[in-house]
Amino acid sequence: KAGVTQTPRYLIKTRGQQVTLSCSPISGHRSVSWYQQTPGQGLQFLFEYFSETQRNKGNFPGRFSGRQFSNSRSEMNVSTLELGDSALYLCASSLWQGDYEQYFGPGTRLTVT
Amino acid sequence: GESVGLHLPTLSVQEGDNSIINCAYSNSASDYFIWYKQESGKGPQFIIDIRSNMDKRQGQRVTVLLNKTVKHLSLQIAATQPGDSAVYFCAENGRDIDMRFGAGTRLTVKP
Numbered sequence: 409k410a411g412v413t414q415t416p417r418y419l420i421k422t423r424g425q426q427v428t429l430s431c432s433p434i435s436g437h438r439s440v441s442w443y444q445q446t447p448g449q450g451l452q453f454l455f456e457y458f459s460e461t462q463r464n465k466g467n468f469p470g471r472f473s474g475r476q477f478s479n480s481r482s483e484m485n486v487s488t489l490e491l492g493d494s495a496l497y498l499c500a501s502s503l504w505q506g507d508y509e510q511y512f513g514p515g516t517r518l519t520v521t
Numbered sequence: 522g523e524s525v526g527l528h529l530p531t532l533s534v535q536e537g538d539n540s541i542i543n544c545a546y547s548n549s550a551s552d553y554f555i556w557y558k559q560e561s562g563k564g565p566q567f568i569i570d571i572r573s574n575m576d577k578r579q580g581q582r583v584t585v586l587l588n589k590t591v592k593h594l595s596l597q598i599a600a601t602q603p604g605d606s607a608v609y610f611c612a613e614n615g616r617d618i619d620m621r622f623g624a625g626t627r628l629t630v631k632p
Binding site: 412441443450451452453464466498500506508509510511512513514515 | 553555557562563564565566567570610612614616619620621622623624625
């Protein structure tokens, strides 16, 4: 089975711009979670999607949003980028909502200049 | 506030020795704990998990110990190999609890 894939792997954006990141879960997995990883804050939960609905959300501003499609693929969007948004964005898939066993993708490295 | 943390940010061991990586948690409602390994340029990789109704679980060369009394979690790696060099994260989860990760411990294996 193919693992979780994320595109693009690297991205450079300017402050004020917006960005969309994509995640394709493992085949058969219906839940997708997003995390932000920074040296200062570590790994932090952004949100979880299941059946095209956001089921859970972490403590991030409304500039961070996401969606899930009927094929379970997910996108996350960050609007009005700030320098502090520079991070590795990780997507993890699992079979069901709230499933503890998650499988991570390689991440998208976002740099905001 | 509630937190998940690691006792040591770095750990250096000799190849062949056993490694012990520690983690403290404070959310008593957590009932599921996971250890992840993250190599450079990759996402976290699931190593082993343990539920709160257990105090020990063994995998291939790895053992996780859970001490609920002091809210402590540890990962033991037997016969550490150079390929074990990575950052190790503990994470806690539970019903109505978001997955929360520790800061990570960088394990370096010296040949």
